[in-house]
């Protein structure tokens with residue numbers, strides 16, 4: 018038996034969101050009498066960090082501390098309409114809707130403060146720490162909290178804003194079939210190094226190296242978290258997970274999660290990610306979103322690495338030992354591909 | 365079937381309840397006693413989210429008969445923080461972004477707590493071994509391993 022090393026790569030152009038019916042997201046923002054703000058959304062946070070990113074975008078636009086913004090999600094009965102959390106659209110679509118809503122709410126906030134300070138709203142600025150003051154005259158100030166209370170109890174104003182993001186409909190050109198379904202693409206390239214055992218057919222991912230271009234990174238730690246976790250899921254999809262029956266007959270297949278394979282903490286590969294920032298012109302503060310593409314390139318890169326290692330082209334996932342051994346047999350032996358490039362040197 | 369009484373200490377308090385003879389500890393903790401720290405994942409002993417400490421040993425609550433816990437000390441993540449002060453492991457999980465959806469977190473924290481109680485300075489391999497019965501769908505494990513290693517080096521990590 019021998020182990021054969023191989024390298025594969027894949028790149029991805031990931032369209033953010035989709036353009037079915039304009040892919041709209043709505044956001045509603047209002048202030049509470051304590052000067053804190055609530056952002057109502059109907060999309061949900063499953064742990065990908067949408068609430069945190071929404072909170073940062075709202076706070077930045079309103080001009081208030083991030084701790085003073087609460088994001089309320091996931092009640093599609095009472096929340097504003099949203100297409101949902103999918104297609105890596107959260108940061109881009111909801112973020113844009115939040116900016117529109119927060120701008121409107123900020124406008125009312127400054128008007129209410131102007132009334133209290135007896136100045137022109139256009140002369141007011143926020144310090145991001147909960148105060149509003151006259152530009153160039155920090156002593157002529159009022160807190161956001163006092164403003165919210167004055168609006169609520171004295172002026173009879175609601176400090177609130179509505180926002181929606183909608184992609185303009187792109188018609189299909191009858192002649193060419195051309196259309197423009199997306200406004201923002203994220204990009205990545207990933208290299209996987211694997212080792213394939215020609216006796217057992219087992220694949221070990223030795224290391225992965227990638228570069229991701231995601232627009233403005235709104236929360237760097239969460240982006241890293243997504244990319245690292247998603248790459249694990251990519252390995253899982255490439256090599257392990259399947260609801261399909263096992264050989265030789267369906268009774269040997271997985272009946273429940275007991276027998277549904279996923280890599281454990283001992284099966285992870287060292288992974289090095291470089292994140293490039295190229296703010297998107299139509300993204301919220303230039304953001305696009307790592308979402309699904311954190312896993313996508315891993316699958317073809319691993320498949321290509323297996324091909325490079327032993328010459329077996331597996332085109333059905335997952336790439337199981339059985340498929341590799343059958344491929345080696347069909348090829349009349351291991352047929353390693355050319356090796357290009359030196360060792361990846363990041364450790 | 366007649367219910368049986370069972371008494372144990374849960375996170376330092378004496379608790380008593382009546383259970384079916386076949387009830388598992390997970391169901392007894394969650395539905396009987398309202399401790400939602402341990403989660404219900406697979407119910408078959410494969411995912412680790414229901415891990416609790418029984419007399420300091422990590423055990424899968426879904427596979428533990430409640431009546432077998434008579435007189436024992438049960439500890440769950442609900443008892444890890446000391447008032448507003450998080451357990452060092454909980455703090456390290458936050459600092460290292462070791463949770464996304466958070467569903468595996470109680471099991472990971474409990475497995476890590478059992479490890480550090482016995483082995484305060486574990487190697488990376490020992491951490492991996494300790495959490496190898498716990499599945500995480502989101503993080504790729506790396507931040508969890510980093511958090512446990514960091515907590516091992518923090519003061520007070522061995523606090524029970």
Ligand code: FES
Pocket residue numbers: 403404405406407408409410411412413414415424425426427
């Ligand atoms: S619920 Fe106990 S191991 Fe999954």
Ligand code: FES
Pocket residue numbers: 064462463464465466467468469499500501502503
């Ligand atoms: S954080 Fe989601 S399962 Fe671990």
